[in-house]
Amino acid sequence: MKIHEYQAKDILRRYNIPVQAGLVATTPAEARTIAENFGKSVVVKAQVHAGGRGKAGGVKFSKTPEVAEQNAQNILGMNIKGSTVHKVLVTDAADIQKEFYLGIILDRASKTITVMGSSEGGVEIEEVAKVTPEKIIKVQADPFLGLSDYQARELAFGMGIDSAKVNGFVTITKELYRAYTENDAEILEINPLILTEQGAWLALDAKMVFEDNGMHVRHKASENLRDLGEEEPAEGEARKAGLSYVKLDGNIGCVVNGAGLAMATMDSLKLYGGEPANFLDIGGGAKSDKVAAAIRIILTDPNVKAILFNIFGGITRGDDVARGILAGLSEINTDVPIVIRLVGTNSEAGRKILEEANLKSAETLMEAAQEVVAVANERAKESK
Numbered sequence: 344m345k346i347h348e349y350q351a352k353d354i355l356r357r358y359n360i361p362v363q364a365g366l367v368a369t370t371p372a373e374a375r376t377i378a379e380n381f382g383k384s385v386v387v388k389a390q391v392h393a394g395g396r397g398k399a400g401g402v403k404f405s406k407t408p409e410v411a412e413q414n415a416q417n418i419l420g421m422n423i424k425g426s427t428v429h430k431v432l433v434t435d436a437a438d439i440q441k442e443f444y445l446g447i448i449l450d451r452a453s454k455t456i457t458v459m460g461s462s463e464g465g466v467e468i469e470e471v472a473k474v475t476p477e478k479i480i481k482v483q484a485d486p487f488l489g490l491s492d493y494q495a496r497e498l499a500f501g502m503g504i505d506s507a508k509v510n511g512f513v514t515i516t517k518e519l520y521r522a523y524t525e526n527d528a529e530i531l532e533i534n535p536l537i538l539t540e541q542g543a544w545l546a547l548d549a550k551m552v553f554e555d556n557g558m559h560v561r562h563k564a565s566e567n568l569r570d571l572g573e574e575e576p577a578e579g580e581a582r583k584a585g586l587s588y589v590k591l592d593g594n595i596g597c598v599v600n601g602a603g604l605a606m607a608t609m610d611s612l613k614l615y616g617g618e619p620a621n622f623l624d625i626g627g628g629a630k631s632d633k634v635a636a637a638i639r640i641i642l643t644d645p646n647v648k649a650i651l652f653n654i655f656g657g658i659t660r661g662d663d664v665a666r667g668i669l670a671g672l673s674e675i676n677t678d679v680p681i682v683i684r685l686v687g688t689n690s691e692a693g694r695k696i697l698e699e700a701n702l703k704s705a706e707t708l709m710e711a712a713q714e715v716v717a718v719a720n721e722r723a724k725e726s727k
């Protein structure tokens with residue numbers, strides 16, 4: 344789950360990482376009032392989950408409250424990489440001496456939490472990685488010991504930080520690491536982390552992504568940081584229905600029980616020249632309410648030309664699954680063709696129920712995948 348800069352900065356504040364004072368405005372008049380109260384230059388910043396706001400014109404230095412109001416007027420409603428700006432952060436403007444990059448990610452290749460720093464701050468780190476990869480310094484935190492002082496110092500020296508400023512940097516880096524681990528973050532990034540003209544450290548921007556699997560139990564309170572306006576509506580609906588769903592770009596909807604089977608299903612579609620429209624795991628069994636929710640969610644995507652069910656009956660019996668599918672389908676009105684592959688416990692009884700209801704069923708995944716790819720292609724041709 345991504346959150347906004349202003350929310351991430353609130354978290355950084357709790358870890359004593361220096362950030363500018365700032366307030367959120369939803370109207371130009373509010374932005375003006377905030378700027379008046381600051382009584383000095385401010386920066387008006389679009390609050391959207393997309394990066395590169397500066398380049399897109401979503402970050403504006405504002406010398407007077409009038410200018411802040413005008414900038415907010417221009418930025419609110421702006422579209423940045425597909426997200427509409429509904430809020431701006433009005434912050435106390437800082438004088439920059441030097442911009443750095445400091446970020447923490449979970450590096451799946453090394454299976455560690457990796458802390459990265461660079462003297463090339465303010466620029467997107469992907470860009471730095473492409474052009475001057477030697478300017479990115481990385482250290483890997485020990486899973487048990489965490490990030491050590493010497494590692495933070497190693498970053499500082501690699502980034503060319505003035506020796507007088509190293510201790511301050513070490514403190515910030517260690518606190519950032521604590522914020523990362525305590526919140527089960529996936530990404531926590533300060534870009535740029537600056538030294539002000541006055542020589543103080545300051546986090547000018549903040550990006551934070553929570554690990555979704557840590558949210559339900561460990562970070563329930565963080566759930567209210569979610570901005571539904573920034574998410575794929577179908578993904579929100581799926582979350583409410585207890586389904587894990589990720590929208591993709593293809594035209595074959597997939598309903599599968601089990602994440603591994605869902606991946607294998609998508610691979611099979613690809614193998615036969617199809618393109619999955621989604622990843623969807625309906626979890627154990629296939630109760631009618633979940634089936635109905637799954638179909639409804641899949642059909643919100645106008646690209647979908649056919650749907651493939653791939654259900655493995657383990658503890659759940661195949662005939663129960665078949666009845667669940669029928670009950671689910673009866674709640675939905677659609678002419679999108681459906682192919683069902685059902686195996687496992689009582690699968691024969693299940694397939695019989697499906698056949699009686701005139702639903703296409705297949706025994707093997709290969710068969711089902713080929714069938715649904717053919718049907719989807721035919722439909723795609725017809726609609727051209």
Ligand code: GDP
Pocket residue numbers: 386388393394395396397398402435436437438439442464465466534535547548549
């Ligand atoms: P991003 O483009 O979405 O990453 O947004 P940032 O918050 O990182 O802002 C982009 C750039 O605007 C920064 O790299 C700075 O150069 C500049 N900027 C942001 N805030 C301030 C500020 O308070 N003072 C000054 N002088 N520049 C700022």
Ligand code: MN
Pocket residue numbers: 465534535548
């Ligand atoms: Mn930035």
